[in-house]
Amino acid sequence: MTDTQTTTPATAVADSALWHQNKPVVHTGWLVKQGGRRKNWKRRWFAISANQIFYFKDPKDAVPLAAIQLFGNEVRVIPESQEPRKRFCFEIIPGGETKTMMTDNHRTFIMYAATKPEMETWLSYIRKECYAPRGGGMFGTDLAATLEREGRTDDQVPMVVEKTLNYLVQFGLKEEGLFRKSGLAARINKLKEQFAKGENPELDGEADVHVGAALFKMYLRELPEPLLTFQHHGEFIAAAQIYTDNAATTDHATLLVPVRALLSKLPPCNVTLLRFLCQFLRQVLVHEASNRMGIDNLATVFGPCLLRDRQNHDDPLTQLGLSKMINVVVKMFLQEFDILFSDLSVPKALPRSTSWRKTTLIEADLSDDSDDEDATARDRRSGRVRRESSQAESSPTSPTPLSPGPSSASPFLQPDAFPVQHSNTVRASVAEVAESRVKDLEAKVANLEERLKMAEIRYLEEWQTRQHLELVSAELQRKLKDYEEKDGLKSASS
Incomplete structure (x- = not known):
């Protein structure tokens, strides 16, 4: 050749x-x-x-x-x-x-x-x-670029996301170990390659539940940047820390103002996918008794997809602390979904699309979970997202979709929706958290140094004790030998 x-x-x-x-x-x-x-x-x-x-x-x-x-x-x-x-x-x-x-x-x-x-x-x-x-090559590709290639807008999600999640809603919500068990590697790789080529492959009924789950996780994890972005990593961590520290005593809507302000800084396509993901995970939580995937498990699985640091920390303590806070962020988004996303809108700077219903999440049938309960109370406890009134676009025979479309009257994502004081509050909170962590680390270092000194002192004391015991033992052996020699002489003379 x-x-x-x-x-x-x-x-x-x-x-x-x-x-x-x-x-x-x-x-x-x-x-x-x-x-x-x-x-x-x-x-x-x-x-x-x-x-x-x-x-x-x-x-x-x-x-x-x-x-x-x-x-x-x-x-x-x-x-x-x-x-x-x-x-x-x-x-x-x-x-x-x-x-x-x-x-x-x-x-x-x-x-x-x-x-x-x-x-x-x-x-x-x-x-x-x-x-x-x-229209392919979406794995490992920037989210906005993928949407552009597929001819989709910022208020939609990529085809692979829409297809895998709607499939999992139909077949996988009650599957034990969803997102925890692995699927067939050969099948996963084949589907990945088909999506990468711009094809539209079909998942095969219930047999592909773990394959579909693995494919969705793979897409999120291979994004060049997490959904909450590297830039705002520290700010989301700080906001979650404030939320955790004050959730028991302060109104949640007030605590979540800094988080909403941070969401307004994200690319609109990131917010759309984040909302779509949270909608789905809340449906997974409804069937926790069957799938064994509680909120802590879901936070562990999807935390790195939402938030991760650009730098890899070698210190295990630092990694553990960050992982815990990232899980807190995920749980906050799932537990406070209504406050964070109920009035979501696209920024005025972007053209408002009418294609929200092209990206829909099939709603799970929740009727068998609590038949004798009031629907409103059931929705509130289970975290079920209410559907907005359906337009003429959906046919009577099609599955009822969860509309990701918000009210356009809300100023949520408009650039001037929040005063400067909120961003100042976030910066001040970040500084306070950072200063507090530095002090904690300094205290831990001082404690370790003190423990090291005490260990050295104990070692020295033990060494001195051993030396003393060895001297005493040698002296006793010498005296015993002298006694035996004297006793032998006496026996010989007699």
Whole structure:
């Protein structure tokens, strides 16, 4: 296989001063590719940019050896049985739309990575470039970019989210271990690849409950940024701390004003997905007796999807403290859903879409949980989200959806909805919490130092005691020996 037979020759990409034509370079690294007439393997430096993958002999080279067009082609993993000596091998093959990109004699472009994680990283980036223009490549892609590719607006959620959650509402709410048990890895990977290609795969009834749950978790966890964003991580933690410390004595609506102010700073698409997720998790909680997934379990599973720090903390105590507070944030959103989201609206700066009902969550049938109770009281206790009056868009035979659409009259997400004093309050709260944590850490360090000193003193005392006992023992042995010698002399003389 020759480079020019399967790729764009170097002369075609050397015409511009920048081979990537001022487009961002999304990923680079070493791979080993198969090439040449003898199909030998050569190590090359690869770079993905401008919907192509370029390769060089050396990373410092200004001009690539060749480039492969990615859009329209496909990528697949080569089974180890086909390439036993190349364990992490994959190939780019012609897709249905661009079969003329590669010649009839050499229809594939084969390469392999050093490790499995490296291969999976390359596959992720290549799939985005291959399938993104067709509405795929959503895993690991920015949420707003995915919505744009799918032709959806900020008040909708990606297809994979809508499809998996509506499926789980139909088949999985009472499944024991939902989100805790794992599904079939092969099935999960196949569905992921189908969604990544922009296809619309079907989940197979009750058999795929844990597969659907795993796929949804995978999508959230592979987002480049958590829903509450890295930028506002500390502020949400501080607001949750204030809420926890004062929930027993202060009106909850007052405590949640800083949280609502923070929500107003998030991208609208993040708020939409957050609301959609919380709607679903509250339905899961209704069936806790069956699925064994209480609010603490759900907070542990979805906490990292909502909130995580940009930095990885090596200190276990720090990690444990952050994890606990992140769980508090998740539980706060589920318990205070009505206050936080009941009057949600899209900012005036964005065009108001009428397509809320394109993104709907099928409502679970709750009638069998408490037949003899008043409906209003049941809704309040179970956390069930009330449906707004249905428009003529829904047919009588279709499942009744939970509308994520809020009242447009509310100023909730408008830029001027909250005075500056609330943001000042949040900043002051963050400073207070940070100062308090610093003091706590200093106290812990001082306590550890004191305990270390006490341990050293005890060790010294024990060592001195052992030395004294050894001296006493030696003295007693000497006296015993003298006594035995004297006693022996007396016996001999008599």
